[in-house]
Amino acid sequence: MENSSVEGVCDVNGCEAESERSIAVKKVIEAGLPLKNESIKKVQLCKQHYKEFKKTTKKDRELDKLGW
Numbered sequence: 704m705e706n707s708s709v710e711g712v713c714d715v716n717g718c719e720a721e722s723e724r725s726i727a728v729k730k731v732i733e734a735g736l737p738l739k740n741e742s743i744k745k746v747q748l749c750k751q752h753y754k755e756f757k758k759t760t761k762k763d764r765e766l767d768k769l770g771w
């Protein structure tokens with residue numbers, strides 16, 4: 704039962720994991736993740752790469768409820 708939303712595999716170079724989130728390509732490039740294709744608008748990220756992405760962007764935005 705999977706309709707709509709995210710589907711496919713992670714767009715990070717060399718990664719074949721199932722995608723979990725889609726992120727604007729610009730942000731992913733800024734975060735320094737290597738992509739298979741940079742001419743797309745939305746990048747699919749697997750769970751692990753999304754984590755990495757969030758780590759590198761942590762100072763920009765506080766999406767997390769970590770609270771210092």
Ligand SMILES: [Zn+2]
Nearest residue numbers: 713718749752
């Ligand atoms: Zn990945």
